Every structure is written in C-alpha cells, then in structure tokens.
Amino acid sequence: MSFHERLTSATAAAREQFLAIPLIQNAPRYGAPKSLYVAFLAEAYHHVKHTFPLLALAASRTTDERYQDALVEYMEEERGHEKWILDDIKAMGGDAEAVHNGQPGAACRVMVAFAYHAIEHVSTYAMLGSVHVLEGISVLLADQLAATLRQSFAVEGGGAGFSYLTSHGSLDQEHVAFFRKVVDRIEDPIAQAIIIDHSKMFYRLYGDIFRDLGARPELSHAA
Numbered sequence: 001m002s003f004h005e006r007l008t009s010a011t012a013a014a015r016e017q018f019l020a021i022p023l024i025q026n027a028p029r030y031g032a033p034k035s036l037y038v039a040f041l042a043e044a045y046h047h048v049k050h051t052f053p054l055l056a057l058a059a060s061r062t063t064d065e066r067y068q069d070a071l072v073e074y075m076e077e078e079r080g081h082e083k084w085i086l087d088d089i090k091a092m093g094g095d096a097e098a099v100h101n102g103q104p105g106a107a108c109r110v111m112v113a114f115a116y117h118a119i120e121h122v123s124t125y126a127m128l129g130s131v132h133v134l135e136g137i138s139v140l141l142a143d144q145l146a147a148t149l150r151q152s153f154a155v156e157g158g159g160a161g162f163s164y165l166t167s168h169g170s171l172d173q174e175h176v177a178f179f180r181k182v183v184d185r186i187e188d189p190i191a192q193a194i195i196i197d198h199s200k201m202f203y204r205l206y207g208d209i210f211r212d213l214g215a216r217p218e219l220s221h222a223a
Helices: 003-010 012-019 022-030 034-048 051-061 065-078 081-091 096-101 106-121 124-152 163-184 189-214
Strands: none
Touching: 003 012, 003 163, 003 189, 012 022, 012 124, 012 189, 022 124, 022 189, 034 081, 034 096, 034 106, 034 163, 034 189, 051 065, 051 106, 051 124, 065 124, 065 163, 081 096, 081 163, 106 124, 106 189, 124 163, 124 189
C-alpha cells in the first residue's frame, strides 16, 4: 500500500464526519441562498489568501529539497487565486471591498492560525495535511456545487460568479495527482504520521467553517 493510500484510509473517518455536515450534504444537492454563497466566498477569500504565504513559509523552513521543489511548484499554481474570489463576490452582488478589508469568522481564523503554528512549531510537512483536505474536498464537491447554484440562481452556464469553484474543481484534480506523487516520496514514518494527524485536524477545522455558516440564522432564508 502506498503512503497516499494509507493516508486516505487513515483519514477516512474524519472525511466522513466532514461530509456529514448538513450544509455540505445539502448545498451541492439543493442549492443555497445567494447570501450564504457570498458568505462562503468571504470565508474562502480569507483562507485562500494565506495559501501562498503558507507554502512559502514551509518552503523556507524545510531541509527536504525535493519537498521544497514541490512547494515552489504549488506556489506558482496558487498565486493570486484569492482575487478570483473577490471577482465572484462582486458578480454575486456582494461587497468585495468590504470582504477584502474585513475579518473572517472565528473558525476561519482558527484554521489559518493553526496552519501557521503547525508549520513553524511542529513540522513543515504539516502543510500537506491542509493540501490533502482542501484540494481533495474541492475536487469532490466544487463542480457539483457550482452547477447546482447556477440552477438555483437561474444563471446561464457561462455566467460570472463561479470562477473560484469551477477553476478549482478541475484544476485541483491535477493538484491531487501531483500531491499523490509528492506524499508517496515521503518515506520517513515520523513525517508520515504528521501528515496523517494534520489531515485529521484540517478536516475538523475546515468543517467548523461550514458548521458556523450553517448555524447563522440570517443566512438561512435570505435571498
């Protein structure tokens, strides 16, 4: 069994707990209010804007040159993606400037802070836990969610407002394949244990963002 296969197996329970979150179950199937979609994009902006700095931090701290090369390649792919999210917010009638100048919710703040802490104080390999969760979930749900929301909002297939979801649904398929190659080269059992542990943590922390969004009554029925 490859390490990627073992990672997937070892984190399966955490993944299923994430997928059992009511908002995660319902939105790709039945859609959601536009206000809730914009709120999701706002939270996405506030963690995606940290992807490049987190990758750079891990690349600057690791002594594993092959891993460092992979992080640099990730950096080139991820640069500026948060700008797509602001464009989507504007296209949906949201206040992109307010999001840019504002603060995320508590769950997003905790997840981002944990990512920096883990890289600096645990291991640079902790970053791979975040990549495993965020990109894996994106591949699983993004395209379906975009299609359902387009129908819900009565937006034509080429309509604006979904660039973040549609680009990451397809783009992250390539990233997941690249991720598999990266982790399968990691043979150190301590590093492998760190990646598994932090993948479980990021399933929980990323899930908390959706739990919080689903619990906000002002978003439940708003247009």
